[in-house]
Amino acid sequence: MSRSLQFFTPSRSPYFTLHKLPSTSYTRFPVINFPSKKHYITITKSLSSDLDAASSQVLDSGNGQTGVSGVLSADNVVAVQSHAPSESGAAAGIEVDAVTEAELKENGFRSTRRTKLICTIGPATCGFEQLEALAVGGMNVARINMCHGTREWHQMVIERVRRLNEEKGFAVAIMMDTEGSEIHMGDLGGAASVKAEDGEIWTFSVRAFGTPRPERTINVNYDGFAEDVKVGDELLVDGGMVRFEVIEKIGPDVKCRCTDPGLLLPRANLTFWRDGSLVRERNAMLPTISSKDWLDIDFGIAEGVDFIAISFVKSAEVIKHLKSYIAARSRGSDIAVIAKIESIDSLKNLEEIIQASDGAMVARGDLGAQIPLEQVPSAQQKIVQLCRQLNKPVIVASQLLESMIEYPTPTRAEVADVSEAVRQRADALMLSGESAMGQYPDKALAVLRSVSVRIEKWWREEKRHEAMVLPDVGTSFADSISEEICNSAAKMANNLEVDALFVYTKTGHMASLLSRCRPDCPIFAFTTTTSVRRRLNLQWGLIPFRLGFSDDMESNLNKTFSLLKARGMIKSGDLVIAVSDMLQSIQVMNDENDCHRKTEELGSANLAVTVSLNKAY
Template sequence: MASSQVLNFSPNPTFLNFSKPSLSSKFGFVLKPWRYPSPLILKCCSPLSRTVNEQLLQETIKGNAGDTSSIEVDSVTEAELKENGFRSTRRTKLVCTIGPATCGLEELEALAVGGMNVGRINMCHGTREWHKRVIERVRKLNEEKGFAVAIMMDTEGSEIHMGDLGGTSSAKAEDGEVWTFSVRAFDSSWPERTISVNYEGFAEDVKVGDELLVDGGMVRFEVIETIGPDVKCICTDPGLLLPRANLTFWRDGKLVRERSAMLPTISSKDWLDIDFGIAEGVDFIAVSFVKSTEVINHLKSYIKARAHNGDIAIIAKIESIESLKNLEEIILASDGIMVARGDLGAQIPLEQVPSAQQKIVQLCRQLNSPVIIASQLLESMIEYPTPTRAEVADVSEAVRQQSDALMLSGESAMGQYPEKALTVLRSVSLRMERWWREQKFHEGLDLPNIASSFADCISEEICTSAVKMANNLEVDAIFVYTKTGHMASLLSRCRPDCPIFAFTGTTSVRRCLNLQWGLIPFQLSFSDDMESNLNKTFSLLKARGMIKSGDLVVAVSDMLQSVQVMTVP
């Protein structure tokens, strides 16, 4: 391969200053400024370099004529890039809960075409055989249609919740009606207005006068009598009762959580579900009602010992007072966070939920952890084809906070308009992201240093500098070549104006990157030679019409400590 002429510059100290006293003291040694020739190089391609690359590009295209199969990207993203260009790509990722309304092959394909990045299966509902069929269909679509939809499995958790409603999909509780909550096991003869509860000590723990909240307060009851294993309650706030809904009870204005605190985070059923998820090769496992880091660390060890590649990411669901108290430690221990606002809103005052959400999102971004906003984003679209204006404002606020992902729950699982709900999330996300870029809010953002080693510190500085350069030069895209995904996540953390093309050789890493803001994951085999990688990438992407001559690209890699600015030949 012909060599290209490259101009080498030492790092601009405003971008790459490794003589900071804070870094010296942090790592226990003195850091001196880099001198020529620097191992940390900023490369700018000269006109001669571009000529040579054009030659190499034509040779590569000729040698690979008709063969673009060595690079894989989501077919929906590819179509968007071809039609509308770099700036049209959506940065916020979308998660859809799969249920009876969307479990068929055609329905799943419609969601994938509509922008679903991650499909969520909720182990609170359905059988393992049913979920297995859903996973198989998603994998089939990925293979045959060119999608890259990842799979997230959500555990049920061991908190108190309702059971099935005698085989019915839902029931309406009216104001003043008396309902019975019971721990008894019923056969086919299910008593009218009776709800089963999964916690055997339920009748002993509640007292007359306690307030019982269903699904975070969507329906409210007051306890009027306890008879053996049965608790009779009168409905004070009517609403729709759904199977497996969470139950909390309040006494004298305070949440009664002593029993919940004693229950294990991962139940015996959850462990069986986790084994199922490992066997099926899911990409994420979302753990319900995480209270501390111990369960996360134990689960990671459990998965590492049993999973084929050990690459299943752990998402901790923040939905309790205990999880808020231990928030930073939980974020650091897990691979991502889900803000489960429904259950969280049942444990803290409603007016505190928005500030809690913002705090969680900001802390996740500072600590470089992807965060999902979940629960009731477009709740009205379960029954109606258009959302309320308040719901659109809620979605816009989550996007404005620059959350990594938004999640549909009942809207896509059992709603009448799942595709329309997904379309609303997508369109609102695109509009708010465009507004954010126009306002240039990134200019005043200062992220703390989170590196735990000198090598990580270098990676962090490279990514920060690359994003500053990309924004200042108004480049079309950032290319990152990463084996583990870490360098790509650091770039995502900086929230650049342009999209990030993340190239990795591993399927599991590619799918996990599906959850992170602004990343477009590609699967590509690459070497340690950056020039070779770039020429190969340019040829493949140009052949597929995803980039064109004249596009400006910033390229970084976790194999070579460099930042390169290149024009596509």
């Protein structure tokens, strides 16, 4: 038996274009009550010739699975070929990364990790094998921080990640993080760190010191530094990891006494405080995107990075400006802009900044230097919730596992912090120093992975779904339909306890809308382009695949089921709900390939969506 519901546009013909034939002619099928078997055979045949003709039909899975091409025969039997060297022929001849394969095969769909993981790449992780270890360990996005390293170094990292994706079938995205023009220290003349002891007198200056750097001197990047600070001010390094008191100003030099000793790290952020408040003097007028940042952005566009994260965002205008700059420079490319929330100004304009962005990062390192530390957790929760309401991916970053820079196990408090971010259902967690220059990058990533999976499972078992109100985000009626369909599909998925949601999406938008609902089951997102696939790798619960697919859902589903089954990633009896943003229909099919359709009018909708409830057979 099968049930279906179909939305369509009355202004359109009651016939739908279902499949584009290789000859560029179109096959049209009636909507209402036609014999579905015949319908199937016709589609299968046309799809089969399509596939035969186009060897580019590939299915790439999200996390380290190699390209597979499928050829559909008339009886829906699929031959699977791997593009990469296989270990043991035929259906097993598909290279799948250990994590995703094990998760899908051993424990079924439901146990796959939903929270995405970002690793900052630095000296500890820039080698090809080190990057591969991170990808195998679950890295979804590699972050490069333009505060550190040369452009050549970053280019090398990007090239290696791309090569890793091509050769090993990963879909690791690249995020470029700008330096910004906030005040920070120089690079310490190459030293990894220097110790400031209690009571020592240090000189902070815009002067460039020679090499070797004179003892107890720190170069500062901001020309107005000596004018902005006053004797008596408190100078905080990295939000208070080390503290100084300003005792004297001599021309460009600012003499300070260390009041809280600690390690000074290269290019550490500097803030100064007066009477318990952060001082915003002329430094408040510094541009969010410096001239050096613009050059880095040009570099990022040329390299085709997937995300550009903007440091110290103050307003929505800068995000809008950058997005139009990117649109003008990179025709057809879709670099997403992430707003880093790490300043008082960004908190003041939070909603409009997030609305203008393609996602946000709770950059707790610098945020904790600008607001009292005890306010950081509530700010985090607020940002995470707002992002979900506005349908923007959100990253929780900094000091998640800080002690693992030096030690192989995290503190209990760190595990609790990671758990809280997972419980808040943030899209992604980010490692900074732990992966960039720590001693245990792989172990830190493994901790994020295991804690994520465990907390997600606990949350599902306890059925502790917070009833978050998800306001409408669609700005057109068409968008509203997509949104309603996704909300309903996610709810159905939870109520029916299905194994997975499938979404066929060209732009990724409907995949985001499903992810926003945070359903109990994972979401397999099928998209036709590699860049969309990589971009979706940042979002909660999405397992992105690249797949050549048509406008016809039934053949897409047959093809997908067959390909996934041949790889052992789904099994007979798995129940799936599928959503698509390409075809104006909702349909249900069952294992007899029997399909009935019922039609309902939907006002003046100019878009409709396909939802299918399917059982693998």
